[in-house]
Amino acid sequence: MKQTETASFLAVIKTAYPYFEITVPVTKLWHQMLADIPYEVAKERLGKHIRTSKFAPTISDICTEEDTQPSFYELQRAEEQAEALALEEYNQQAVPMPDHIRERLERLNARMRLNHES
Template identity: 40%
Template sequence: MVKSEIAKLLAVLAASYPKFEVDEIKQQVWYEMLQDIPYQIAQVAVKKLILESPYPPAIADIRKQVAEITTPKGEQLDPAEAWGEVEKAIRHYGSYREEEALASMSPAVAKVAKYMGWREICLSEEPGVVRGQFLKMFSQVQEREKKEALLPEKLKNDIAMLANKHDFKLIEGGKK
């Protein structure tokens, strides 16, 4: 998105919310934080937010709406559907065919199953407990991925660069 398109979005918001004021600093900040989003998608997100909320959106609201709009419906699993994928893989592949089982699942489900340990999930004598742990962990992983998806690519790169420079470990998999 270019600055003139940000100005259009801010004008729409100012027209929709009488107390929403636009100045040069606000325009610059919004440009820096939203420039990676295509204008047409941002425009749809702003319209949707105007219809849904009596309060003007923040940059974070727009980024969340964009993520919601652009995420394919097939990738929006709820925790119960995710556990269903695990149960199906257990029935079809058992504990000895871990690679095939993980490959049969959606990436987010496979990630959580791998974190928990495929054999441990399959061989547990307390499936209700394992299910509860899986559901909680799946929700946490989904939330983390949603938050990461909201970050502009430049900011993600800046964070990674700082982590490498200061030898911090990143959350994802404990990798540097």
């Protein structure tokens, strides 16, 4: 990030958070810490911070990326989708039951019903 971009960045913070003080040491520190972060990335992170926090950001709020670990519900949803896809794939590859086995099962089932009714 360039020096002019750092100044512009700090001006946005000051606009969003009026109690944020901009001094020469503050400007130098922010510029030094944000030097390796592209301006657009820092601006995007600042925008997210402004939308979600009532307190002025710290340097670490801008430098560190958000924790992108999926939530428990997102993991569960992904697992269910994977299981549904596996079941669909299985059903597409499944072979119908041979007729002679189906006939034997039907006869066995009929015998079991007769024994159960008696």
